[in-house]
Amino acid sequence: MKSPQANVLFIDKKPGEILSLLEARGHTEAVIIGGTATVDAFMKAGLVHELILVVEPVLFGKDLPLLKQDLDRRLVLLFILMIAIEQVCSSSSPNA
Numbered sequence: 001m002k003s004p005q006a007n008v009l010f011i012d013k014k015p016g017e018i019l020s021l022l023e024a025r026g027h028t029e030a031v032i033i034g035g036t037a038t039v040d041a042f043m044k045a046g047l048v049h050e051l052i053l054v055v056e057p058v059l060f061g062k063d064l065p066l067l068k069q070d071l072d073r074r075l076v077l078l079f080i081l082m083i084a085i086e087q088v089c090s091s092s093s094p095n096a
Contacts, residue, residue, distance in 0.1 A: 014041070014045075015045040015047050016045060016047075019047060036067065039067060040068040040069065040071075043067060043071055044069075
């Protein structure tokens with residue numbers, strides 16, 4: 001799938017391959033957006049330096065997990081920010 005924006009990339013590769021591709025393009029940061037499989041793959045690869053969760057007042061399906069498998073990792077809560085009346089953003093880091 002091609003993105004209408006030059007700074008957005010849709011890709012179907014493993015996390016390490018994606019990191020290499022982005023580094024080759026000169027990127028030093030990236031925002032990875034995805035569901036359970038995406039979050040799980042990047043967490044398992046140890047490539048997540050900050051996890052930002054946005055809570056919306058919308059429910060999606062039933063029993064939708066953040067990760068596929070158990071992952072024993074302690075996070076440090078960096079901040080909680082109210083973006084709008086019905087939207088909350090929190091940021092955690094496994095490296096803090």
